[in-house]
Amino acid sequence: xxxxxxxxxxxxxxxxxxxxxxxxxxxxxxxxxxxxxxxxxxxxxxxxxxxxxxxxxxxxxxxxxxxxxxxxxxxxxxxxxxxxxxxxxxxxxxxxxxxxxxxxxxxxxxxxxxxxxxxxxxxxxxxxxxxxxxxxxxxxxxxxxxxxxxxxxxxxxxxxxxxxxxxxxxxxxxxxxxxxxxxxxxxxxxxxxxxxxxxxxxxxxxxxxxxxxxxxxxxxxxxxxxxxxxxxxxxxxxxxxxxxxxxxxxxxxxxxxxxxxxxxxxxxxxxxxxxxxxxxxxxxxxxxxxxxxxxxxxxxxxxxxxxxxxxxxxxxxxxxxxxxxxxxxxxxxxxxxxxxxxxxxxxxxxxxxxxx
Numbered sequence: 001x002x003x004x005x006x007x008x009x010x011x012x013x014x015x016x017x018x019x020x021x022x023x024x025x026x027x028x029x030x031x032x033x034x035x036x037x038x039x040x041x042x043x044x045x046x047x048x049x050x051x052x053x054x055x056x057x058x059x060x061x062x063x064x065x066x067x068x069x070x071x072x073x074x075x076x077x078x079x080x081x082x083x084x085x086x087x088x089x090x091x092x093x094x095x096x097x098x099x100x101x102x103x104x105x106x107x108x109x110x111x112x113x114x115x116x117x118x119x120x121x122x123x124x125x126x127x128x129x130x131x132x133x134x135x136x137x138x139x140x141x142x143x144x145x146x147x148x149x150x151x152x153x154x155x156x157x158x159x160x161x162x163x164x165x166x167x168x169x170x171x172x173x174x175x176x177x178x179x180x181x182x183x184x185x186x187x188x189x190x191x192x193x194x195x196x197x198x199x200x201x202x203x204x205x206x207x208x209x210x211x212x213x214x215x216x217x218x219x220x221x222x223x224x225x226x227x228x229x230x231x232x233x234x235x236x237x238x239x240x241x242x243x244x245x246x247x248x249x250x251x252x253x254x255x256x257x258x259x260x261x262x263x264x265x266x267x268x269x270x271x272x273x274x275x276x277x278x279x280x281x282x283x284x285x286x287x288x289x290x291x292x293x294x295x296x297x298x299x300x301x302x303x304x305x306x307x308x309x310x311x312x313x314x315x316x317x318x319x320x321x322x323x324x325x326x327x328x329x330x331x332x333x334x335x336x337x338x339x340x341x342x343x344x345x346x347x348x349x350x351x352x353x354x355x356x
Contacts, residue, residue: 028063053098059084067093082109102129110135133157175201231263242270271298278304327351
């Protein structure tokens with residue numbers, strides 16, 4: 001009899017643990033807070049009747065779910081249907097798409113709302129995920145946080161954020177959107193190595209915002225419109241791959257924040273770099289020792305000049321089409337920059353080549 005009681009207790013405990021941790025499918029039935037159990041109906045097993053990291057969630061037409069501040073909301077899958085709204089307009093609210101194979105889907109007419117700027121809320125992707133945006137998404141911070149993750153982004157809607165951050169290594173984003181994918185108040189910051197963004201979509205960083213690169217292995221194979229490209233750490237690199245286009249409204253800046261920055265810029269065959277102003281070395285004048293390796297097999301147009309700032313080691317190799325509208329200036333005579341124009345390549349310069 002004693003053994004039977006032990007087995008019965010163990011069986012009940014096992015069932016309770018499964019109920020606490022099982023996957024549920026949730027649908028919003030009342031416009032209320034995320035953490036209010038009356039906001040949801042659900043099927044399947046769930047311990048607290050509130051969506052969490054392994055759950056599937058839908059916000060249908062006519063429903064608004066409100067986040068509360070300083071809280072992480074984690075889901076496996078979230079779909080916001082036509083007429084549904086997720087309200088993130090509170091300080092430090094965070095939405096994590098947690099599971100491997102996770103999904104964030106905002107249908108046409110659906111909304112993730114954050115009309116208040118700079119209140120610290122975030123949308124984070126922690127594993128391999130899909131993001132389908134046909135509605136409107138607003139958030140302060142849009143982050144890729146899973147090492148080795150792949151995020152596929154599709155749709156024809158609008159994504160407007162303050163800042164894009166890449167803070168995990170070997171992240172790949174497949175951007176195949178036809179809508180507006182943009183940041184208008186802060187830069188796109190790459191802090192971790194081997195970030196790749198490919199696809200037929202376009203990212204636009206408005207209001208004079210930059211692509212800030214602080215790591216090696218950044219690769220762009222989509223269209224990116226930026227104000228500046230800033231190489232702000234040692235041994236960082238950018239490659240524009242086949243089908244990729246970088247439209248730079250102002251400058252490419254090597255070493256704007258510190259001395260001793262080594263930057264490698266590569267334009268592969270089929271890639272395009274269009275710089276509306278200059279390439280500048282040690283732009284802030286904070287020190288010396290910057291170096292620059294530039295290899296072009298695609299199409300490069302620089303409207304302004306290349307300014308070596310009298311202290312830069314530089315190697316430029318052209319294997320296809322390179323047009324410089326201004327001059328090469330301030331190359332140090334003691335350690336001059338090298339320029340190689342390979343056979344059958346075209347190099348056009350409309351200014352002068354000037355050394356100290």
